[in-house]
Amino acid sequence: MKVLAINGSARKGGNTSQLLQNVLDELDNEGIETELIELAGKSVPGCIACYKCFEKKNQRCAVDNDIINEMIEKMRESDGILLGSPTYFADVSASMKGLIERCGMVSRANGDMYKRKVGAAVVAVRRAGASHVFSSLNNFFTIGQMIIVGSSYWNIGIGKDPGDITKDEEGIKTMKDLGHNMAWLLKKIHG
Numbered sequence: 001m002k003v004l005a006i007n008g009s010a011r012k013g014g015n016t017s018q019l020l021q022n023v024l025d026e027l028d029n030e031g032i033e034t035e036l037i038e039l040a041g042k043s044v045p046g047c048i049a050c051y052k053c054f055e056k057k058n059q060r061c062a063v064d065n066d067i068i069n070e071m072i073e074k075m076r077e078s079d080g081i082l083l084g085s086p087t088y089f090a091d092v093s094a095s096m097k098g099l100i101e102r103c104g105m106v107s108r109a110n111g112d113m114y115k116r117k118v119g120a121a122v123v124a125v126r127r128a129g130a131s132h133v134f135s136s137l138n139n140f141f142t143i144g145q146m147i148i149v150g151s152s153y154w155n156i157g158i159g160k161d162p163g164d165i166t167k168d169e170e171g172i173k174t175m176k177d178l179g180h181n182m183a184w185l186l187k188k189i190h191g
């Protein structure tokens with residue numbers, strides 16, 4: 001079993017990354033393989049609405065000059081998917097939006113490629129807007145027939161500068177509980 005985490009922050013190793021890593025650590029402890037991919041420094045433009053994915057139905061984005069096709073493939077191979085984003089103007093980062101649009105469209109064009117995989121959203125925020133980001137990320141899972149796993153609070157961690165998040169005790173506990181619940185659910189599904 002494998003869980004893939006994708007961090008949409010422009011800052012590698014920042015708060016979103018650290019929150020995701022806390023979830024992954026719990027999964028690791030439960031013997032589940034994990035991988036964290038950082039979108040920082042990578043160009044992830046949005047969908048150009050060419051609809052070629054619906055014509056070709058080959059599980060690939062027709063815009064084949066960036067990391068999206070690799071991400072689609074990695075998601076397809078994973079049993080669980082974590083999407084992490086910082087809060088940027090009360091919404092997901094532009095990179096995460098690009099990933100959602102293109103991986104989501106290719107999935108829809110190919111009969112919901114991530115159907116019944118387990119998904120969870122993780123959000124870093126300084127002050128406000130995180131609930132909207134959480135909802136935006138969850139929209140990716142729910143439209144694609146995925147199963148969302150919950151935690152002891154909404155999956156949000158509070159901090160501004162990289163590392164601040166470690167001081168948010170409740171946020172870290174939420175991530176650990178999320179990892180634990182995700183491992184439990186994956187083991188129930190894949191027995």
Ligand SMILES: Cc1cc2nc3c(=O)[nH]c(=O)nc-3n(C[C@H](O)[C@H](O)[C@H](O)COP(=O)(O)O)c2cc1C
Nearest residue numbers: 009014015016086087088089090126127128159160
């Ligand atoms: C472009 C930009 C927009 C932001 N907008 C918000 C916002 O709407 N609300 C908020 O509370 N914090 C906002 N922040 C702060 C980040 O969400 C916060 O610093 C977060 O911890 C960053 O996560 P990271 O370390 O993973 O990049 C913004 C930061 C940037 C760079």
